[in-house]
Amino acid sequence: MTDNKRIQNPDAPGVSTRRAALKLLEAVLRRGLALEQALDDAARGLAPNDRGLAHAIAAETLRRLPDLDALIDSATQRPLPDDAKARSALRIALVQALVLGTPGHAAIATVLPLVEGGPRKLVHGVFGTLVRQGATLPEPPTLPDAVAPRWHAAWGDQMIEDAERAIAVPPPIDLTLRDWGNAPELSGISLIAGHLRLGEKAAIPTLEGYAEGDWWVQDLAASLPARLIGKGAGTALDLCAAPGGKTLQLAAAGWDVTAVDISEARLARLRENLARTRLEAKVVAADLLSWQPHAPADAVLLDAPCSATGIFRRHPDVLHRVRPSLITEMAELQARLFVRVADWVKPGGILIYATCSLEPREGESQLKRFLGERADFSIVPVEARELPEGLAARPDGTLRLLPGMLAEVGGLDGFFIARLKRAE
Template identity: 40%
Template sequence: MTQPTPHGDMPESLAARTGAIRLLAHVLRDGRMLSDGASGLDGPAAARALRLAGLTLRHMGQADAMLKTRMQRQPAAKIRDILRLALTELCAEGSAAHGVVNDAVAMARMSPKTTKQAGLVNAVLRGLTADMPATLAEWEALPAPTLPIWLRKPLAASWGRDRLEAIEAAHLRGAPLDLTPKPGVSVPGAVELPTGSLRLEGGQVSILPGFAEGDWWVQDAAAAIPVRLLGDLTGLRVLDLCAAPGGKTLQLASGGAHVTALDISGKRLRRVSQNLDRTGLTAEIVEADALEWTPEEPFDVVLLDAPCTATGTIRRHPDLPHLREARDIETLTKLQYQLIDRALTFLNPGGRLVFCTCSLLAVEGEHQVSAALKRHPSLSAIPLDPASFGLPEAAASPHGLRLLPDLWADRGGLDGFYMAVLRTAGATPA
């Protein structure tokens, strides 16, 4: 695995760019998540390195298209990443050409394996910066980078080619910062969405008003909707399955439910506990495998945000298309239906199961719920009207709601999500 190394007395700009190159290798060649690689970085350049690496992954298709016409053959992997980063900084971020080119050449010279290609880096970038208006025009004329074929094919089949291209364009735009507030809380500069979430264009989370006081938590507007499907939560016993990192646990607790948050990962549950401490909310924390655990008594509601490909979050996590594979789908869909069947055994008669996944794939959403209804004839899907939850009519879907990243394009979009509320047979809990 590629390991970050200390930056020593390196200038901060070069340290950040060097860190970004290591992060790109961490994703593209080690097959590891971008956030995992960031744990090996420190100092003031760390945040910039992570941002630059993410930006480069987001725009990599455009960078590769422009570089392909300017080189007769592919250079070494590290040189290719240096050029991708430099071109992304120049065209997507508008960074000063002098600093970008100088640091790119310096990075090429850092290793004996790539130092001989420093001249290539210099020549390519000098050529691109010689006429920046033309370079920018060429960049902006390029289509949005496409998703991998294993994902494009089922998305085109489910939503149509035009919708697929709109999703890819939404991924390129990235995502704003969404917050879920406690009742009555506002954040200066934030816009309240029709769904109840607060939206900001960005900012350092820890210094925003209300963070230290625990008035809100970071949660995409789409991810906040499944809990809102339940209405009044006061006094309900609710199990949050696969709870980490805890956004829905916080929502449930804030709404007055008695919450049990269960997850198989102790490390991830520590984040849930930290978020509960910061916000002053309470929940019972259980580290267990949901397929083996049995509660002492049944629940009124089970919320299952099931493990999935997470393809609905690509606009926030541009490393995902490089880490997932088609073979992951079968393993995850099998786990999803096992978890649905297990979750139903945890409910009181007439209890509700909220099933949701942050996936773009119907096989992880609509198809799962349709199959569950066939397996359990006494189970029913509660009709959901998108307008009742502040969503456009386009979010209507069989048995539930379907959100795709191109919804609300004029407002900054949404993560991809599918959600449904299923009710078991029997008396409705009081």
């Protein structure tokens, strides 16, 4: 069998992994699916290591998509259509060779079968030309044209620079400890009590304390909303609760927790983590627009559904699939939920409103509108002692987390958090 025949064989080593990576890119860029949502279908039948590699190739391609496309366009007489399979194959080959350290011959050999029956000569030629020219990708990567102007208008030049640096590498892994006084012997740093940031990548289920339920994976920023409720012995509602990190925090802090989420599938993971950590909470699969608690709670945490643009470091697909129309849709839903759940807070109780979004329409604007309608709620300012060193509340007492914050120790996701109290 000739080398050319081996290249054409879709079952040649490595080809199925790259085919899965191509399916992931198409799911994100053409169908608007989240990368994680598309993974099971795209990687069906792959071994765990190959599944992980397919995800890594697709995620790294999405981190650097504008720069990869600029490189491809520099080596073609006419720009390839955005959705052309040849462009996608070149993206995958180039990101492997220029970022992931795959030898050039392997990078191109494993993607050529993806354009079988198509412009294979073009793909091979463009790749070869760029490699011979010593092509490189800029550092840090460039944000997509659809994102940069929107964020610049909201946050200015420095935020764009910080976001570009943040997208360059996958973020570190943060753990939240069930018992703050019982830290596992793992390599890492603690940025606040009950937190550990791992010093190196590892297979999570193999780490000390995982099987015992001593901790769970949770980005530092995502852990702050529940921290701002504090310890308690009353009732707490965790709304839009899945995948469940905040539920675990509240249960560990002594609250009688009811966790509500619309997705039964996502709640399965929450139930698994409750069992692993030996924590208790009532778990309810329901739509908040129709569900109602039996009685008001002492504390309500609304981690509102949003565009999730704040988690772009970990999920770079949001930079490419989130459109202004989705932000508008999510903002309208948040407005309805914010008003609805406010009545579920006891007089004198606490309401936490949080979104993992970098869009003011899904944060600051929502809070301003709500406070204008509900005079019985007021901001309880976040205090420095409640936050990791280097973070501070804004003058109005709310917390806005942006790219660049804590960058020297690995950064954190983008979030907006407001703590409110209902008048007695």
